[in-house]
Amino acid sequence: MTAARPKLEVEKLNAWFGTTRALKDISLGVQARSVLAIIGPSGCGKSTFVRCLNRMHELTPGARSEGTVLLDGEDLFSGGMDPVRLRRRVGMVFQRPNVFPTMSIRENVLAGLKLNGVRGDYETIVQKTLQQTALWDEVKDRLGESGMRLSGGQQQRLCIARALAVEPEVLLMDEPASALDPIATAKVEELIDELKEHYTIVIVTHNMQQAIRVSEYTAFFYMGELIEYGTTKKIFTHPERRQTEDYVTGKFG
Amino acid sequence: MKEQADPMAAEMPRAVARRTPSPYRWRRATNAIMTGLCALMVAIAVVPLISILYLVISRGIGSLSLTFFTHLPAPVGETGGGIGNALVGTLYIVGLACFIGLPFGIGAGVFLAERGDGKLGHAVRFTAEVLSGVPSVIIGVVAYGLVVMPMHRFSAIAGAVALGILMVPTLARSTEEMVRLVPRSLREASLALGVPAWKTSLFVVLRTSLGGLVNAALLSVARAAGETAPLLFTALNNQYWNFRPDQPTASLTVQIYNYAISPYEDWHQKAWGAALCLLLLVGLLSLTARALAGRRQTGPA
Amino acid sequence: MEKAHHTSREFERELRTLRDRLLSMAGRAEQQIARALESISNRDDELAATVIAEDVKIDQDELEIDEQAFLILARRQPVASDLRFLMLALKIVTDLERIGDLAVNIAKRERDLKRYAPAPASRRIELLGQKVLTALQQTLDAFVAEDADAAEQVIANDTEIDALNMHLIADVISDENQSAQDVARSLALSSVSRYLERIGDHTTNIAEMIIYYVRGRDVRHHGPPRKAQ
Numbered sequence: 001m002t003a004a005r006p007k008l009e010v011e012k013l014n015a016w017f018g019t020t021r022a023l024k025d026i027s028l029g030v031q032a033r034s035v036l037a038i039i040g041p042s043g044c045g046k047s048t049f050v051r052c053l054n055r056m057h058e059l060t061p062g063a064r065s066e067g068t069v070l071l072d073g074e075d076l077f078s079g080g081m082d083p084v085r086l087r088r089r090v091g092m093v094f095q096r097p098n099v100f101p102t103m104s105i106r107e108n109v110l111a112g113l114k115l116n117g118v119r120g121d122y123e124t125i126v127q128k129t130l131q132q133t134a135l136w137d138e139v140k141d142r143l144g145e146s147g148m149r150l151s152g153g154q155q156q157r158l159c160i161a162r163a164l165a166v167e168p169e170v171l172l173m174d175e176p177a178s179a180l181d182p183i184a185t186a187k188v189e190e191l192i193d194e195l196k197e198h199y200t201i202v203i204v205t206h207n208m209q210q211a212i213r214v215s216e217y218t219a220f221f222y223m224g225e226l227i228e229y230g231t232t233k234k235i236f237t238h239p240e241r242r243q244t245e246d247y248v249t250g251k252f253g
Numbered sequence: 254m255k256e257q258a259d260p261m262a263a264e265m266p267r268a269v270a271r272r273t274p275s276p277y278r279w280r281r282a283t284n285a286i287m288t289g290l291c292a293l294m295v296a297i298a299v300v301p302l303i304s305i306l307y308l309v310i311s312r313g314i315g316s317l318s319l320t321f322f323t324h325l326p327a328p329v330g331e332t333g334g335g336i337g338n339a340l341v342g343t344l345y346i347v348g349l350a351c352f353i354g355l356p357f358g359i360g361a362g363v364f365l366a367e368r369g370d371g372k373l374g375h376a377v378r379f380t381a382e383v384l385s386g387v388p389s390v391i392i393g394v395v396a397y398g399l400v401v402m403p404m405h406r407f408s409a410i411a412g413a414v415a416l417g418i419l420m421v422p423t424l425a426r427s428t429e430e431m432v433r434l435v436p437r438s439l440r441e442a443s444l445a446l447g448v449p450a451w452k453t454s455l456f457v458v459l460r461t462s463l464g465g466l467v468n469a470a471l472l473s474v475a476r477a478a479g480e481t482a483p484l485l486f487t488a489l490n491n492q493y494w495n496f497r498p499d500q501p502t503a504s505l506t507v508q509i510y511n512y513a514i515s516p517y518e519d520w521h522q523k524a525w526g527a528a529l530c531l532l533l534l535v536g537l538l539s540l541t542a543r544a545l546a547g548r549r550q551t552g553p554a
Numbered sequence: 555m556e557k558a559h560h561t562s563r564e565f566e567r568e569l570r571t572l573r574d575r576l577l578s579m580a581g582r583a584e585q586q587i588a589r590a591l592e593s594i595s596n597r598d599d600e601l602a603a604t605v606i607a608e609d610v611k612i613d614q615d616e617l618e619i620d621e622q623a624f625l626i627l628a629r630r631q632p633v634a635s636d637l638r639f640l641m642l643a644l645k646i647v648t649d650l651e652r653i654g655d656l657a658v659n660i661a662k663r664e665r666d667l668k669r670y671a672p673a674p675a676s677r678r679i680e681l682l683g684q685k686v687l688t689a690l691q692q693t694l695d696a697f698v699a700e701d702a703d704a705a706e707q708v709i710a711n712d713t714e715i716d717a718l719n720m721h722l723i724a725d726v727i728s729d730e731n732q733s734a735q736d737v738a739r740s741l742a743l744s745s746v747s748r749y750l751e752r753i754g755d756h757t758t759n760i761a762e763m764i765i766y767y768v769r770g771r772d773v774r775h776h777g778p779p780r781k782a783q
C-alpha cells in the first residue's frame with residue numbers, strides 16, 4: 001500500500017432525505033487508480049453515499065448532505081466548487097442502462113462532450129472509448145444506428161463509454177452489472193479490471209463474489225454507517241467486526 | 254373421478270341449455286343486449302360525424318376549382334371569384350399565432366414538467382385549466398382590448414394573438430404530459446455527464462419527447478385554424494390579399510360566416526366550398542400528426 | 555456466545571455435517587493410536603490386527619470429507635470464517651489420514667516386539683505414547699472449543715515430544731551390551747518411537763490450522779508461536 005494521498009478523502013459525511021438520516025459520519029479514503037467496492041444490505045446507504053460523491057444526491061427534492069469530501073485535496077462541497085464541473089471529473093454509471101433513445105450510438109458516446117461544447121477529435125474519441133469498453137468490434141459498422149437496438153449488456157457498455165468520453169478522473173458505478181446476464185457481467189468486470197489502470201473506481205455491489213473479484217478495497221455499510229473498511233482480502237477472509245463477518249457469510253441481509 | 258363414462262353426461266348440457274333457464278343462459282343474453290347497446294351508442298356518436306362529412310362534401314365539392322382557390326371574392330351581386338385570400342389569410346394568421354402560442358405553450362409545459370411541483374407550478378397549472386375552459390369569443394374580446402384598441406385598427410396580428418392565447422393552455426398540458434413521460438434515468442444520465450440542468454431539459458429531455466410534442470403542437474394548430482369567434486373582432490375581414498400584419502385579414506372561418514349569413518345563393522354555395530376547404534385543411538393537419546406519432550418513438554422504448 | 559446462523563439452513567447443515575465428520579474421523583484416529591499402543595503393551599495380536607483392518611475406514615472418511623468440502627466450495631463460495639473452516643477441513647484431513655497410517659505402522663511392530671522380553675525402554679515408549687495421545691486429544695478439544703491458546707500450548711509441548719523421542723532412540727541404539735536379539739528389539743522400539751514423534755508433528759500441523767481458523771492468521775512455518783494480541 002502506498003503512502004500517497006488518497007484520490008478521494010471523505011470525512012464525517014452525513015446525508016438526509018428530508019428528516020431521515022441516510023448516512024452517519026462516514027469517513028474513508030479512496031486510493032487513486034484502485035477499485036473500492038461498497039457492500040451492504042438493501043437500504044444501508046451505499047447508493048446514497050456514492051451519489052454524494054458527485055453531488056447528485058442533492059438533486060433529489062428535500063435531500064441534503066454535510067461533511068467534507070476532498071478530491072485531490074479540493075473540497076467538493078465548498079462554495080467555489082461548481083457541481084456541474086465536478087460531475088465532469090467524477091463520472092457515474094447507473095444500475096440500468098440509460099442510453100439516450102433519440103441519439104445514435106456515436107451521438108450517445110459524444111453526448112457529454114457535444115452538450116458541453118467541448119471540441120475534439122470526435123471520431124478518435126468514439127473509437128477509443130468504444131474499444132475501451134470492448135464494444136468497438138460489435139458496433140463499428142453501425143455507429144449511426146440508434147443506441148436502443150443494442151442488447152442490455154451492450155447498452156450498459158455504451159453508457160460506460162459515454163461516461164469515459166468525458167475523461168473523468170473517478171468513475172462511480174452503482175450496481176452496474178445487476179441488470180445483466182452472466183456473460184455481460186463478466187465483460188463489465190473485465191472492463192473494470194482494465195479501467196483501474198487509469199481511473200479511480202468506486203463500485204456499489206450487492207454481489208459479494210463480484211466485490212471479491214474486482215476490488216482491492218471494500219467498505220461494508222449497514223444502516224447508514226460504515227462498519228468496516230479494509231483490503232478486500234481481509235474483509236472476506238478474516239474481517240474484524242462481527243457484523244461484517246455475519247453479513248459476508250450470509251447470516252443476514 | 255368416475256371410471257365409466259356416463260352416456261347421459263354428454264347430452265346433459267345441450268338439453269339443459271335448451272329446456273331449463275340456467276344462469277349461464279341469462280348471462281349470455283345480458284351480454285348480447287349490452288353489446289348491442291354499445292354498438293347503438295357508437296352508431297349514434299358516429300352518425301353526426303358522417304352526416305357532417307357527407308353534407309359538407311356533397312354540397313361543397315361543386316364549388317372547388319382552381320379559380321376558387323386562387324381568386325379574390327367577386328363584388329356583391331356578381332358571381333365567380335374565390336376564397337384565395339381567405340385561404341392564405343388563415344394560413345397567415347395561424348402561422349403568426351404559432352409564433353406566439355407554440356413557444357409559450359411548450360415553454361409552460363416544460364416548466365410544469367420540470368419544476369412544476371411548487372406553488373408557482375400549481376398556480377400555472379390552475380391558470381391553464383381555467384383558460385382552456387374560457388369560451389373562445391372571450392379570448393377574442395381580450396385580444397380586442399389588448400391589440401385592436403391601442404392600434405386603432407383591426408389586424409392580422411390581433412387575430413394571431415387571440416389564436417395564440419387559445420393554443421397555450423391545451424398545448425401546455427399536453428407538453429407537460431409528454432415531458433413527464435421521459436424517465437428520470439435519462440435526466441440523471443445527462444446530469445451525471447456534467448451537463449447543466451437547462452441544457453439537459455432542452456437537449457435531452459425535450460429531444461426525447463419531440464415526437465409527442467410535434468403531435469401536440471399540430472393538434473393545437475388544427476384547433477386554432479378552426480376558430481371563428483376570436484377572429485371576428487380582431488382580424489375582421491378583408492376583400493383583398495393582405496400580407497401585412499397590421500391590416501385586417503380575411504380568414505376561411507370568417508368568410509364562411511359572412512357568406513352563410515348573406516342572402517345570396519351563390520355565396521351560400523361558396524360557403525359550403527370554403528367549409529370543405531377548412532375541413533380538408535384541419536383533416537390534413539390531424540392526419541399528419543397521427544402519421545408522425547405512429548412513426549417516431551414518442552418516448553422511451 | 556450467541557452465534558448467528560446462516561440464512562440458508564441447507565448451508566448451515568452442510569457445514570455441520572462436515573464438522574461432525576471431521577470430529578468422527580479424528581476420534582477414530584485417536585482410537586487407533588490408543589489401541590495400537592495397548593496392543594504393544596498387552597502383546598495382543600488380535601488388537602493389532604483390528605487396528606490394521608480399521609484403517610480402511612479412516613481412508614473412507616478422508617474421501618467423504620474431501621467430497622463434502624468440494625461440494626460446499628462449489629455451491630456456496632464461502633468467505634471469511636466459512637472459507638477458513640473449509641481450508642482447515644481440507645488440510646487436517648490429510649494429517650488425520652497420515653496419523654491413521656502411523657497407528658497402523660505401530661500396530662505392525664507389535665508382532666515384532668512380542669517375540670522379545672519387554673525392554674527397559676518400553677516404559678518410556680508408553681510414556682511417549684501417552685503424551686502424543688494427550689496432545690491429539692487436546693488439539694481436538696481446542697478445535698471444538700475454538701480455543702487458539704490451547705492449540706498454541708499443544709504446539710509448545712511438541713518440543714518435549716521431540717526431545718523424548720530423540721533421547722529414547724539415542725539410548726536404545728547406544729546401548730553397548732546388546733545381543734543380536736537386543737538389536738532387533740531396539741530397532742523395533744526406535745521405529746515405534748519415530749512413528750509417535752511423527753504423529754506429534756501431524757498433531758502440531760492440525761493445531762496450526764486451528765489457530766489459522768480461529769484467528770485468521772497463518773502461523774505455519776513461522777517457528778515458535780507468538781503470543782496473541
